[in-house]
Amino acid sequence: MSAAKKVAEAEELVRQAEKSLKTSLLKWVPDYDSAADEYSKAATAFRIAKNFDKSKVYQLKAIECYKNNKSWFHAAKCYEQIVLLSKDTDKLLEIEEYVNKACSLYQQHGSPEAAASALDKAAKLTEQKHPEMALRFYQHAIEVIMIDDSIRQATEYSSKVSRILVKLRRYDEAAKAILKEMDLYQQTESYGQIGRLVVALVLVQLARGDSVEAEKAFKEWGSCCEPEEVSTLQTLLNAFDEEDAEMASRMLATPFIRHMDVEYAILAKNIPLPEGMQLEKKSEDNAGIATNEDEDEGIC
Structure with a gap:
């Protein structure tokens, strides 16, 4: 499907979402659930059409509707989609804000595993260019998953924390x-x-x-x-x-x-080697040089 058709599809979904939010004499309460789903689908369509700004706008609208409906899990999923949009637009520094919001909502829903998984995925997206940010995500993931006593999952994240600290040469912390x-x-x-x-x-x-x-x-x-x-x-x-x-x-x-x-x-490969042998060799070399100089002076 062409980008133009996906945009048209997205705009129609936006119209349906706005219609779902309207109230009347016979409809006193907005239909947040339908509106949220339609906004979310519109955001996906805009993303496929490479219109990332509008995709983000409608993910945020979907989140607002899901929150009004207390659908914390679905709202968190939308924040994860915004994380992916940040990757698509090479705005990796924005990821921290949105993944932390996703994590908080997953925890509010009672899903610590989903919260830790969101942090893990965000860390993988940022580790190469922003290892210190990825480090914070893994450290947060350990805190979250340990609430559920998931020791095995915690060891996986802990291993990544140790390795990133070594990579950053923060050896005391490592x-x-x-x-x-x-x-x-x-x-x-x-x-x-x-x-x-x-x-x-x-x-x-x-x-x-x-x-x-x-x-x-x-x-x-x-x-x-x-x-x-x-x-x-x-x-x-x-x-x-x-x-x-x-x-x-x-x-x-x-x-x-x-x-x-x-x-x-x-x-x-980068550990400094002990210097004793090298110092001893240098001393011997220096002694040899001094002896040669003395011999030269004697000849003169």
Whole structure:
């Protein structure tokens, strides 16, 4: 169907909606339910016709009608459609306002899962260009879903919080987020997942420049790790303790670390190596230079 036909269809739906809202001697109360549905359909038709401004206008009118009818769930759905319009028009910064309104209405309806899902979808739309906004959405989603004690869903959102914090290099917060994530996995007895997070936590602590906290994390949680993880972490921590940059570099490049979630794999590449060996080498080089200079002076 052409854009012109979709616009004509939308305009007819708007006329029907306005007619539904009119009152008369025999009709004392506006038919908000019918008007809301017609406005919503009109908004969809305008969106298909690429008339995004009018689509938003009529989604907002639909929301107003649904609210008058106390149809909180349907009003929230319309706010989600406006979120998609913000994506279509590349106005991602507007998403936060509308997804928070959708979330609030879903909660008012008694649907925390739908509220958290709306936040999750908004986070996926914004994570690439606005990771800090996506972070807020995932943090809010955890708060919402925990009201319903949905631990497994909370761990999924918590994982995304930890990874975004690592991506943003907010390592102090990332370490705390990983510990919270581990606590959630403890509640579901998912010890294999905890083992992988022990590796992540050690990497984050090393990125913070705190090898003492890294070793402490391993001692406290290392029993959840697989043998390969234990061996690698032990060698890695010994390398930092002995300031062996070459060994530390080899451990950070092991296959299972390279194949972790991309944020942790990138983090491993960027961890500052211990400087002991490098400093020792520089001292030796400098001593060699000094010896050569002395020899040269003697020849003269």
